[in-house]
Amino acid sequence: NAGVTQTPKFQVLKTGQSMTLQCAQDMNHNSMYWYRQDPGMGLRLIYYSASEGTTDKGEVPNGYNVSRLNKREFSLRLESAAPSQTSVYFCASRVGQGFEKLFFGSGTQLSVL
Amino acid sequence: RKEVEQDPGPFNVPEGATVAFNCTYSNSASQSFFWYRQDCRKEPKLLMSVYSSGNEDGRFTAQLNRASQYISLLIRDSKLSDSATYLCVVNRGSSASKIIFGSGTRLSIRP
Numbered sequence: 001n002a003g004v005t006q007t008p009k010f011q012v013l014k015t016g017q018s019m020t021l022q023c024a025q026d027m028n029h030n031s032m033y034w035y036r037q038d039p040g041m042g043l044r045l046i047y048y049s050a051s052e053g054t055t056d057k058g059e060v061p062n063g064y065n066v067s068r069l070n071k072r073e074f075s076l077r078l079e080s081a082a083p084s085q086t087s088v089y090f091c092a093s094r095v096g097q098g099f100e101k102l103f104f105g106s107g108t109q110l111s112v113l
Numbered sequence: 114r115k116e117v118e119q120d121p122g123p124f125n126v127p128e129g130a131t132v133a134f135n136c137t138y139s140n141s142a143s144q145s146f147f148w149y150r151q152d153c154r155k156e157p158k159l160l161m162s163v164y165s166s167g168n169e170d171g172r173f174t175a176q177l178n179r180a181s182q183y184i185s186l187l188i189r190d191s192k193l194s195d196s197a198t199y200l201c202v203v204n205r206g207s208s209a210s211k212i213i214f215g216s217g218t219r220l221s222i223r224p
Contacts, residue, residue: 031210033212035214037154040121040216041216041217042117042119042200042214042215042216042217043157043200043214044214045211045212045213045214048210048211048212050210056210056211058211059116059213088154090156090157096210101147101159101162102149102157102159102212104156104157104158105156106155106156107154107155107156
């Protein structure tokens, strides 16, 4: 009954450090997403993968890279973290057609000092 | 300008009141529309999809006006448990895969 699993739940980085946020789903979904949410704001799309083997930029891709490792896994990498990347990060997935909903992970609280 | 815009609120209304939220989207290629609810920075959860003919789910009614690129959500007989942030969501792109969220409207219901 796992759904979408994100790791880690919390992370503190120093400016310039790198890290990878991991996301895995066990629902055989085609599409996966990474969002960030800053205080008082909605979710902003960083990158998405409509299907295995494809990735596309979202609204705020600068400073991030992604890898769709296989159908289950979609990772988000910060190569050189900056304080502006302090945020809550959500991974989500869906089957990949029309009206069906997004399934979200529980989020990663990232602080960059 | 954000692709999906909402009034941020907050809306502070008494229990039992009717409240309406609006949302506009700028990309006419948008294909499907949703309202999500988010509590206290937890993950968002789907409230309802929005269909062209309008649709209702209990106390909640959603409307879509494609000509004006406008979506609305009406909550009747509001409950304390309706206090949350309501996010307008739009799908576009090939296979409607690019999913964009509005900034959200905060609703607080007072006893």
